[in-house]
Amino acid sequence: MDVFLQQCVNAISLGGIYALLALGLAVVFSIVRLINFAHGEVMTVAGYAIWLALVSSVPVAAAILLGVIVAMLASVAMERVAFRAMRGANVTSLLITSFAVSEIIKVLFQNGISARPVPIVLPPWMSGSINFGFLTISVMSVISITVVILALIVLTFILTRTTLGVAMRAAAEDFPVVRLVGIKANHVVALAFAISGVLAGVSAVLWVAQRGSVDPLMGAAPVLKAFIATVLGGLGSLSGAVLGGFAVGIVEVFLQGYLPDSVAPYREAISLSIIIAILVLRPDGLLPAQNVNRS
């Protein structure tokens, strides 16, 4: 029983990171129809910013904050430099642009720093664990889950209580009319990328803290999972992205924990098969986006 609860905590903590990344992808997709494969590189940028700050003996809290801010700036800069010129282009062109941005950033880190992982040393208390009687939970899991919940609360506040946040939800439905009522398109798009960047930055902090190192390819794997999560939840649907993220995390952790050794190498194949099965039953995802596609 305690092993099962232990796995539940792990699943929620991993699923939470996927949920934040998936939300970042969904926020941008819902507005500019861009599936941003360079989202993982925003994580990588944040990871290296944290590494650089810690190497320069900046305090841990400041380094983490810096990582998140750098991720936000990187995401907004990506939009200005690469995606703004492509606004209104078809989904394929946007997708290829994001692959290009992703490759360029990877190569820059490989050649500029190192292709090999660099270590991140966090204070020892963060890698400890807390004993709840019958249940032992790692401090990192507690932090992850808390941070994910806080991020979701803040995002909900922005989307329902601020003008630009409400405009973002409206833009996911009908962008031209948002402009007709006088709201600047560039502001809405910039906010979407900023939010997406902050979510990637927060995910990067949690990811790096659990792994203890940063490398040029660190963002690729989690963002691929997050992409699967957004499709599973319903592409462009924000609540769908969160649900999808947790679903992917739960499937991954439980297969890892309970599959017999002989089939363990097929873990990814089995988890993707489960997701394909869900999509066969619900082709628009678990919680489809409500936007009406006008052409």
Place this chain on the structure above:
Amino acid sequence: MLAVENLVMRYGPVEALRGISFNVRQGEIVALLGANGAGKSTTLAAIAGLLKPTSGTVTYHGRPVSGLPPETLSRQGISLVPEGRRIFASLSVAENLWLGGASHATAEERRIRQNQLEERFPILRERTRQKAGLLSGGEQQMLAIARALMSKPKLLLLDEPSLGLAPQMVERVFDLITTLRDEGITILLVEQNVPMSLAIADHGVVLANGRVAMAGTGVELARNSKITETYLAA
């Protein structure tokens, strides 16, 4: 107030507008009439900044405005109620109104304006927390107009406001348009209901195949029997 001169709009080989010109004077209702595909909605979209004209000019209060983005034109007092209403269905009624005035007023002014509009459209107050997509067609039209009025427009562009509404609702919409004109808002109205439009319009412009086929006062056009022929000939 608004002068459209020689407006041309081309989509590839298709010429939607082939050089149309007309004026809208301050305080007037001008009805833009014509068969489906005559270019009425295209004209409104070009004035509101949703479409960039191929050539020709739009002058508003003496300044050229063609090619400006819709958000700038909205801030200068031009407000379009688009065809098919296009309210934000997944947002609440209150959020729709909020966005309507978001770029034009402080939070306090917005609250006052929303109150005034809710007095005019009591149904919007009753449904304030409801998702706008759950309103009936007529209520959605009221919301679309109220959303446009949140910005206190000087020039209101209405694209087929009575389309698909019950007869009783159609009458309410036309009454409302007259009231708004009397309150000082200049109105450019695109409509398929020709008799009712000409009855309230100060001037009318009839489009056919992307050109101005006829123009005159509402009374003149209403008396002219040829208008029905021109209008019905697609």
